[in-house]
Amino acid sequence: MSVKFLCAIYFTFLVVRANPRKVDTLINPDCTKDCGDGIGYFKAVGAADDLHYLISSIGMPTILVVRTDQGASVKPEIDWPKLLSRNESEIRDSITFGDKIKIKYSFAIVFPKLYEYNDTKDYADVMMYKGNATNWNIYDFTNFTWDAIGENSNVDLNYLKIMATQQLNTTFQNGTLAFEFNSYDHEARQNDLPHLQYNENNTIIDFLIDHVTPVFKKSRFALEAIFVSADNTTDDMEISVTTSIDDEYSPGVFKMTNWVTRPHNLDETGYAQWKPVCYLKSARSRSDGTKMITSPLQRNSTHLDMEGLKQTIAYAYFGDKLLNMEIGGTNLSFGLSQDGFYTKTEHTAWTFLVGFGDPPQDQVSLLVIIVISVGLGLPVLFIIFGGVFICVKKHKDKKKNEDDVTSDSPSVN
């Protein structure tokens, strides 16, 4: 009955959603000589605006998102020698979009550190250990040696990858640590779990720690993330978790985390979105999924690594404004108690989205609606009609009996 109606809504929704962008990928735009780790660049050209994603491991892994007016000539201007100078005063403002371009909004996400800790109590939450409560290794990404971004990326597929295979002077050995970025010009779901819904307004990112030799017997990892937004701090950023009863897209995962910069203006917000799940094997399946925990948002910049930030492309773009912008940080702990620690499979993979505008929301799919209406509707109908039928029949029988009795009674008497 209502299925048709819901179908109509569903298709209307699809049509309204269509708002295509054209995505182009460049590696190291305008770089002629030394490009260092390099910068990958997605340009998503829309009807009314352009989204520019700059991705680099210079300093620390950073994704910088700039929304500008629409225009073929709009592109970042990068002063490569200054950017690579390692000198904070040189790096400052070495990335611009030119004076004439109107910047509508900009924000960046930076990953400063990776924590490896000995989870002796099996909390699977890095925040549960204070100070010397357990053994730590803190890997500062500024000390990592990263592959040049062009080496592992594929421009034609709009695919960028920053990757470190070894690190200087510490115990982070063998294995791979990588961020993989995919940009699309349409809306769909990723093929792999957790089947996040990407669209033309976001970039989908896989983070993985693969075959790194664990230092501790009960090693787990946690990743620090910092979100900076070019807002004066009137609208506070927040991390919110929504719970759904529907887990059809990512079986066993009922929650969605949204980290938004403008919670009261979701049409024009910057966001990172993920489901609290990460995977212990490269072939992802439900049974290889485990949890991840997002620590409460840390908004006090004194706890955040501002010096490290000054090495990144975020500083190169925002300059000293960065120090007064809206900022927040969190620690992402991978794993769930009793899942056997990182040591069990030596693989952790986590997927998230970074984008602009209203964060995608999971809709109950047509399939589920049909299954529920058929699977439960039919039996209910059966019971209702059966019940009515029996009541009517009983009533009739009773009436008939009464009639018989009344018609019989004279003869009996």
Added chain:
Amino acid sequence: MSVDERKPLLGSDEEDIELTGCGATLACNPRRGLHRYLVLIIMCFLSFGSYFCYDNPAALQDTMISDLNISESQFMSFYSWYSWPNVILCFFGGFLIDKVFGVRLGAIIFSTFVTAGQVVFATGAMINAVWLMDLGRFIFGIGGESLAVSQNTYAVKWFQGRELNMVFGLQLSFSRVGSTVNMNIMQPIYNMISQNFAGYKCLGVVLYVGGFMCILSLICALALSFFDKRADKILKRKVLSADETIKIRDVKDFPLSMWMLCIICVAYYVAVFPFIGLGLVFFEMKYNLSPAISNSVNSLVYIISAVASPVCGFVVDRTGKNLFWVILGTLVTIGCHALLAFTTITPYVAMSIMGVSYSILASSLWPIVSLIVKNNQLGTAYGIMQAIQNLGLAVISLVAGMIVDSKGYLLLEVFFLAWLCVALITGVLLYLIDAAKGGKLNQSAGERQKERELKLLKEAEDEEEKKPLN
């Protein structure tokens, strides 16, 4: 054993047995309730060993995998070697009880199988031969499920028309106690023995300890056989003549209501047990519970049913109206699954209520069989029901795993709800069909009692008529 069976157990073959000495006391007189209750205790321990040993692998999962150096799937084979053959075997087990062995010899034979299977399993561990362990589980399975059928048959034989529902509830709760005890003591036993033995040798020794529980059950089977034979004589229970025993063809003449009962049984059980098998992750992820707490929520159904089923059985005994309770149990379970599927209300509520509704259903459903089929076909009937249930559980567990992996828990819950609806509809239909025939299955306790008295009276009259012929 069979020699024991044939020997006259009381040493005399007199027509009317005068009970003397201890035999005449309340505790030993089969005409008295106290004696029945004492026998009931033995009856409960009859399958204690098999339930205890069934979950030995689960209780020792981690140690077993590391000691034997086997994969998860090799480990799971210990369960599939038990369950898949029983999709068919327990039907034949039940049939053999009716046709060849009788319940006494059947119980002894099957508990011997259980014991032998456990010994082979332990020996396999002792010499680190996984194939031998699989064989052990297979032998153990042949015994285990059919032993449960004998237990049901015994229960009906001793308690029909009396506290049958309560007895079924109690047996159910004992099976839970058996596996719970196993879960809690096997690892400590392993730790104790590991001081003297190491690796798979230690595992072998621990499993031999499990074998002791089976021997205890075997002793119970022997004791039951003794008391049952004695009671047959004293109470002059009817002995079946050759042409009264069941033929395999008789199965197709089982009344429709029997098959509907099987449908209810399978449709209900597949919505409960495969769910518990997949419940851990569901509670962790949907309700944000820690693994330890999820685990306790998940086992709530077992724990509550262990306590509640004798009580529910007692209530069903007092009220009668078995079909009403079956339908009620199914309805309440539907409510619980709906809570889990469509709300985020704490799962403690749904799982606790499900524990009670499962107890209601289990203690009222199984005794109905004895109202439908003749006593000489009971073993076969229970065997069939158990076999169909095993088949359903085995298949639906696989399907449920596939559904949850591809489409998630919401659809899995809908799937279970649909099965429960099947059970509910069948239950209602059975009620209507039965009502049209006079409502024998849904009699209240009072009506049933009256009918029984009438029947006894009639039998007594028949006896009177027969006497002159002798």
